[in-house]
Amino acid sequence: MRIATWNVNSVNARLETVLAWVDQGQPDVLCLQEIKCVDEKFPAEPFESRGYNVLVHGQKSYNGVAILSKFPVSDVRRGLPGDDTDEHARYLEAVIEGPEPVRVASIYLPNGNPIGTEKFAFKLAWFERLRRHAAELLKLEERLVLCGDYNVIPEPADAKRPEAWVGDALFQPESRAAFRALTWLGLTDAHELGGEPDGTFTFWDYQAGAWQRDHGIRIDFHLLSPQAADAFRGIETWRDARDMDKPSDHVPVLVTLDP
Numbered sequence: 001m002r003i004a005t006w007n008v009n010s011v012n013a014r015l016e017t018v019l020a021w022v023d024q025g026q027p028d029v030l031c032l033q034e035i036k037c038v039d040e041k042f043p044a045e046p047f048e049s050r051g052y053n054v055l056v057h058g059q060k061s062y063n064g065v066a067i068l069s070k071f072p073v074s075d076v077r078r079g080l081p082g083d084d085t086d087e088h089a090r091y092l093e094a095v096i097e098g099p100e101p102v103r104v105a106s107i108y109l110p111n112g113n114p115i116g117t118e119k120f121a122f123k124l125a126w127f128e129r130l131r132r133h134a135a136e137l138l139k140l141e142e143r144l145v146l147c148g149d150y151n152v153i154p155e156p157a158d159a160k161r162p163e164a165w166v167g168d169a170l171f172q173p174e175s176r177a178a179f180r181a182l183t184w185l186g187l188t189d190a191h192e193l194g195g196e197p198d199g200t201f202t203f204w205d206y207q208a209g210a211w212q213r214d215h216g217i218r219i220d221f222h223l224l225s226p227q228a229a230d231a232f233r234g235i236e237t238w239r240d241a242r243d244m245d246k247p248s249d250h251v252p253v254l255v256t257l258d259p
Helices: 015-025 044-048 118-138 173-183 226-230 239-243
Strands: 002-007 029-033 053-057 065-069 073-078 091-096 102-108 144-149 220-224 232-237 253-257
Touching (some): 002 102, 002 220, 044 053, 053 091, 144 226, 220 253
Parallel strands (some): 002 029, 102 144
Antiparallel strands (some): 002 253, 029 065, 053 065
């Protein structure tokens, strides 16, 4: 099963780019983030015509996540539990009923900038809610893939110029500690499992020639339960997608599980 994640930075604005990559990458499951539309404005038809079941948890102009699956889906959850006041569309979870079922979540973690504000506090609180929910999911002892845009740079090696990020919420000690606490539950970063080299980035800003100078960072992840890690067969970071027409500032990352 080929499971991809991609922050598309507006699915309607970049629909032709997204479809072009889907036709090339042929994911069985595609988790999208930052779709920036309400559910009824999601362009479902071109994906359904390609054989995908479409799940959407959208929000007007901001955030929004989706899961596209060539297999039937069940046990759908829209929204991260733990805060009834949270109206952000940042979490969507479903069981993909493939040959071997796998529970998949599409995650768009808060950015948190600027630090020292309520936005940073919200980021850390959201991270803790994710950690608690992941701990409950791991008790199910099933194949679990938590993938998406985590808005965190875990290590200096995950940035071309780590010194440029020291004042950013993505690289704060608290953000990095929250990511470690999540993985320490027993989740494995597919990037490490697949032995991708340092410099395998997933995001390049639109500003200051970041793409042309390769000033990238790695902030998009597949975190795998032990059962999913046992089925891991490979990971592909589609760097060339950043050079497509009307690209997102992120690129797709695709993980293959067996069967």
